[in-house]
Amino acid sequence: MHAFIARRVLQSLYVLVALSVVIFFLIRFAPGNPSVIRLGFTEDMDAHAARERDEKELGLDKPIYVQYYRWVTHVVRGDFGVTVTLGIGVDVRTLVLEKARRSLPIALAAMLIGIVFSIPLGIIAGTRPNTVIDHAVTAFSLFGVAAPSFWVGLMLILFFAVRLGWFPTSGYGPIEGGFSFHNLVLPASTLGIQLVGGLTRFMRSGMLDVMSSDYIRTAHAKGLKYWAVVMRHALKNALLVVVTVIALTFGGLLTGAVVTETVFAWPGLGQLLVTAIKRLDYGVVQAAVLLAGSSFIFVNLIADIAYGYLDPRIRYQ
């Protein structure tokens, strides 16, 4: 088992290095020039020369592999540099971690909504295939998957915040400061509706598969009550797929809530990423994506190790 874990950790490290290369080079393929954005609308200035001076200041005049080497050698020491557009001199590591901390509640709450609603719905639909209830659940889950979160978010704002006044329209908490659960409800619901849609479909198909298995038929034949068979024997196995999907989804939720965070002005990692991309703040983009990627890799690593424990065959493959 130890060798298995060591192998998986090593593989994760490879992926992390590859990720750092991809992030670094991809952002540099993005159109535009960071110095041009920084200089903005120049007046009475030789724009060409000003840009070259700024590129030098940012180290962008160096060959790209030199830039990468510098970045990586600093990153391994925990130095992600300072942001050049979001408050001059602010430490990127502090900024990204702070934003991630703010994205965490939205990710957790959305996940909670996803789990709480999708599992019962999936069970109901999976145990009553081709009934009205099944069709209704399928339609709802399709809506959840298909409806753009931008639209869902705005509709929730207009109805629950503006019309009913139940929840705030936007922000992380009261404008005066702090975090509020009230502010969390609408963005988490927006993201949650999407998750419910996806997870319900997985749960439903998992239940359908399991319910037609021999051991379930055997359980019925033994005279067990219907719901006892479903909850004690079928659910456990049907959940396996859903748990995997949940683990994978959560890794991406930290930065995956870009649209939701933008609509609700939620100052999290997703919104930071969008702002940094617009301003071509390479340092912030690299750090944010690296953090999101790392969390994704970490969650997968945990899932892999858990699978190794649960199913010994995986360890030997």
Next chain:
Amino acid sequence: MHKKLGLLSMGLITVMAFAAACGGGTETEVREVEVERVVTEERIVEVVKEVPVEVEVVREVTKTEVVEVIATREPEPTTMRAANLGPVEFLDSAKSQSVNDTFNALMHAGVVTRDVTYSQALPEIAHAWDISDDGTNFTFRIRDDVLYHNGNKLVADDLVWNWTRIRDDVAERGRGKAHMAVVTDFSAPDDYTFDVNLEFTTPIFMSERITNLPYMSDPAAISTIDTSPVYAGPYRFRKLIPGDKAEYELFPDHYDTQRLRGKPTTFISVPIEVDLTRIAALKAGEVDLIINVDFAHLDDIEQTKGLQLLDQPGGFTSSYLQIIFNYREGITKDKAIREAVQYAIDKEAINRVVFNGRGDVGCHPLPTEHWAYVETPCPERDPERAKQILTDAGYDLPVTLDWVPMFVPFSKVLAQVAKQSLAEGGINAEIRVLDTPSWFEQIHYGVKCGADGPECFGGLHKTFDAGDNWLGRTPDPDGMITNVFKTNEGTIESGFSGNNETRFYDPEIEKLFKAGLSTLDRDERIRIYKEIVDSIHFDEIPVVKLQTMPRFMGASYKVKDLLVGPRGGAYLIGRWEFSD
């Protein structure tokens, strides 16, 4: 197992419901305004003596006088919340030119400030000034009671230090250096005198140049200017959460106590990028002010109870929209194409569809209320004539051109309307949308090119044919016209900068620019700018003016008397008030 799951689900739902129910609310605290009304009755006995008749008449008059006594205790703290488009970028205002930093102006104090039309200088740090007969020397008398936010006293040497920094140290950030273009030197003969010498006299030095340098900061606190700036304005910096909100608080030791009157004690700016969310936040009472209201939502705000639309006094705006052409490259190098676009474009349709009919369609770059505006007949829309011009110039119809919308939200819709109207004139506008960084690189700055030549100036060339361009310039004709056609040093060899995306250049026009900038005679300036407009806008046509753009903000009725400046920003200097 199912019991456990059931219990778990119930538990989770309960936790969520509880969290939602008891989470910290954002309800606004209702406070009682304490105003004591004291009614006094005064008996006035008026004695009227009539002489020489010895009759004495005594008339008793009772006058009731209402005296309003405002409680003398400290005013209740109030917090005004404003929604901006994005998070604050620079706290060092000398480095900033972003609209997201607009509320940093609360912290500023300059040598002088400006009136709401941005056309007249008003006293600020300088309480008075003398101007030499030839108009090239300004002597400012500095107040002796100006304090920085850290309590340090501001003296004239600080102004010298700040101006030097703006001109030399942070010249490539912000626009400060450009505003000091005509300044030859400046000095502080004593603590309360600030001397400035100009290269030549100019009508815009006081009204525009110097008022655009309002961010005098304490030299002793320069090391923290990017994170915790120290200025001398009516508000001081309190907190910035990078990528999020900024907080300012009233500076009680500001020299102008009148200016502090009625102002909120705390001002918080939050970034809300999405238009609809911004408006929803205003409607829900979560913010008191939103900037940059989209034209599509103006009616909505006007019709919502408790909300108001803030606008520019007298509708005076220096913001306008035009079509720009790549004057030196590609198909639009040919004047026939530019002229055909001028006749084919449906300005009224653009105004109606994109701007809710709120714009003022025209062809003169200045608004009709402007002192330098001269009534000029606009070319009537005539798509058939556009086709004829193209056919006469030897083109097969339709002529295809590369239309690159600006990066602002309405530009893509505008491009669609423009495409339809141009099609009627035999022009096929192929729309190519660029992200903001690419627009800046390809359209504003230009792309690097090998050697200087007919299409490559200052090592750069442009990669577009036409597009829209929204400007918000200072209201003097120098700002609204000259600034748009700027070359680096007044020569074509030096390349182009500023807002001269078209790269239009004419040495004769350059002379007129200089003449317009260096005479104080308003009639002469009107004549000069008419000649410039006739030559550029109606003869060479590097641009086609579409419309003058009024600018609006949305606010709750807690905000009183806040006006919008001609460029579209809030006139925070004014006597506006806020009641929570």
